[in-house]
Amino acid sequence: MAGFKSTERYIASRDLEVAVNASVTLQRPLLVKGEPGTGKTVLAHEVAAALGHPLIEWHIKSTTKAQQGLYEYDAVSRLRDGQLGDERVHDIANYIVRGKLWDAFEADATVVVLIDEVDKADIEFPNDLLLELDRMQFFVYETRKTITAKHRPVVIITSNNEKELPDAFLRRCFFHYIRFPDRETMERIVHAHYPDIRKDLTREALNVFFQVREVPGLKKKPATSELLDWLKLLMVEDLPVEALRTNEKQLIIPPLYGALLKNEQDVHLFERLAFLARRG
Numbered sequence: 001m002a003g004f005k006s007t008e009r010y011i012a013s014r015d016l017e018v019a020v021n022a023s024v025t026l027q028r029p030l031l032v033k034g035e036p037g038t039g040k041t042v043l044a045h046e047v048a049a050a051l052g053h054p055l056i057e058w059h060i061k062s063t064t065k066a067q068q069g070l071y072e073y074d075a076v077s078r079l080r081d082g083q084l085g086d087e088r089v090h091d092i093a094n095y096i097v098r099g100k101l102w103d104a105f106e107a108d109a110t111v112v113v114l115i116d117e118v119d120k121a122d123i124e125f126p127n128d129l130l131l132e133l134d135r136m137q138f139f140v141y142e143t144r145k146t147i148t149a150k151h152r153p154v155v156i157i158t159s160n161n162e163k164e165l166p167d168a169f170l171r172r173c174f175f176h177y178i179r180f181p182d183r184e185t186m187e188r189i190v191h192a193h194y195p196d197i198r199k200d201l202t203r204e205a206l207n208v209f210f211q212v213r214e215v216p217g218l219k220k221k222p223a224t225s226e227l228l229d230w231l232k233l234l235m236v237e238d239l240p241v242e243a244l245r246t247n248e249k250q251l252i253i254p255p256l257y258g259a260l261l262k263n264e265q266d267v268h269l270f271e272r273l274a275f276l277a278r279r280g
Contacts, residue, residue, distance in 0.1 A: 003050070010039065010046040011181075011189045019176035020047055026174060029115075029133055029155035031165075034178030037223025040158040043178075044114035047156060051112065056153075058100040059116045066128030069099040069115075070138050070147075092142050101132065105149040112154045119159040126169035134172060181224065183210065193228055197235060204244040205231055208254050212261070217269055222260040230259035 004020040006012040012020075020043075023030035032040045048055035058069055074095040081089045088094045098106075104113045118126060132138045136149035157173065159165065181189060183206060190202055209230070213221045222230075233256045234244075243255050253274050254260060261267050 004047050005050065007046060007050070009192055010042060011185060011192055012043075012046075013179070013185070016043075016176060016178060019174060023156075023174035024051070024154055027152055029157050029173045031118075031157045031159065031170070031173035031175045032178060033159045033161050033175070035180055035221070035223050036160050037225035038178045038180060039224060040178060041114065041116055044112060044116075044156045044158075047154065048112040051110075051154065053109070053154065054107070054111045055114060056100050056104050056107075056111050057114045057116065060118055060120045060125070062120050062122075064121045064125065066121075066125050067099075069101040069129065070132065071099050071102055071140060072097045073142050096140065096142060101129075101138075102147055104153040105136065105147055107151065107153070110151040110153060112156065115155065115157045117160060118157050119162045119165065123163065123166070127166050130169060130172060186224070186227070189224060190228070190231060194231060194235065197231065198241075200241045201231075201234060201244075204241050205234060208244050209260070212254065212270070215270060215273060218261075218266050220262050220266060222262075226260050226262070230254075230256060233259055 003017075003024075004012075005017055019032075020030060032043060034040055044057070045055060073092075074097055078089055078092070078095045100113065104111050133155060136152055137146055139146050186206060186209075187202065190197065190206075205227075209222065209227050212218075237256065239255055253271060257267070257270070261270060
């Protein structure tokens, strides 16, 4: 089986390649943390493609419960069908709704499962999945059946570090933190997405981008996804590179800054600092 490596479309560090392949070898979930926009979710797509496995995505919300990943019992539909005299009501299995993990366990071949933004859910969510992810099986109480994985899936779990995850959960995972790309890596990422972009535009845009990230007090620093969106706009608008030219001591308000700064506090902060820099 082929291992995971960087591709033309996804630039991964050597440490990330090692982490993915180690988690596959150890058959442990890979827990990936990092700033929003650093490619954690896209990683699962790239791993699935590299390993030749289908991808099953489970995007977590604040209201998501661990049980939903296994199955849910639709009691309301059964009650309604009972009132209507539907014959289906006599078989409770008709009202068991399979979750993402059930789909993964029942798959005829190995799949990659993405549990995306696990830290959005209740703090008990990770612990509620410990046994199922360890044993690769769960019990359906309504039908009195045990569902066991035909093939152990490759599990990738992402977290934006919004809350601490339980120690028991962390012990069962292989962990990797995606560090924010340095300038050289970012240039490779930009080139992978926009192979025809002008070199002078890339150079000046990256100057501005990393300068914006270093502004103290920003609530949300722009990440890779914001940079790529911004560059796309700059290319569409065909702005002259002079509009971006800056130096280390001078802050400028970037054109189309709405692609980089995503809340009004950061916009106001940046405008004030740029004004003070000009006066200075």
